[in-house]
Amino acid sequence: MKTRITLCLIAAVAAACALQSENGEEAAAEEQQSEMVMAEVSELAALMKEIHADAKNWRTALLEGETVSADPEIYSRLTESEPTNKNVEGPVFEGLSQHYQSKLSAFLAASDIDLAKKEYNNLVTACVQCHQNYCHGPIPTIEKLYLPIAETRDRK
């Protein structure tokens, strides 16, 4: 019984995170116009779409043997962007944001392609670690970002 309740809670949290725009949409209006859906996307969700797209591009470049360069600053954007859920803040979120920042810095500093690939997978793990705490829904999508070099995964 206890397990079932826990599972339900986890499912509810995951659904709330994944279905946020639909909920916002319902509250906002009867009609479903795409502009209104856009308006419901939080700053943090928009940032997430951006870093997800970046990671996909980096993955493609690395597979082609190219290292990448990008803006190394992410911590303040993670911690200052308005989230959908007001509980997404505080020392744990800040710690996970700092951890992601350190993995991004290490990835961008990698001097050769083999190291860059290893650091890239560590970066993806940092995405997953924050999502295990705050937003379970996208984890299967995020895990597709791993490069197929299993031995370099930084599993905790």
Ligand code: HEC
């Ligand atoms: C420090 C925590 C943290 C890190 C690091 C993080 N995320 Fe997120 N992510 C979140 C939270 C919280 C949300 C929910 C955002 C909201 O709705 O306001 C989210 C939402 C998302 C979403 C759903 C966006 C949408 O369409 O609503 C995707 C996809 C995503 N993250 C991918 C990633 C990827 C890929 C990475 C790594 C490159 C990453 N995240 C790193 C916390 C994090």
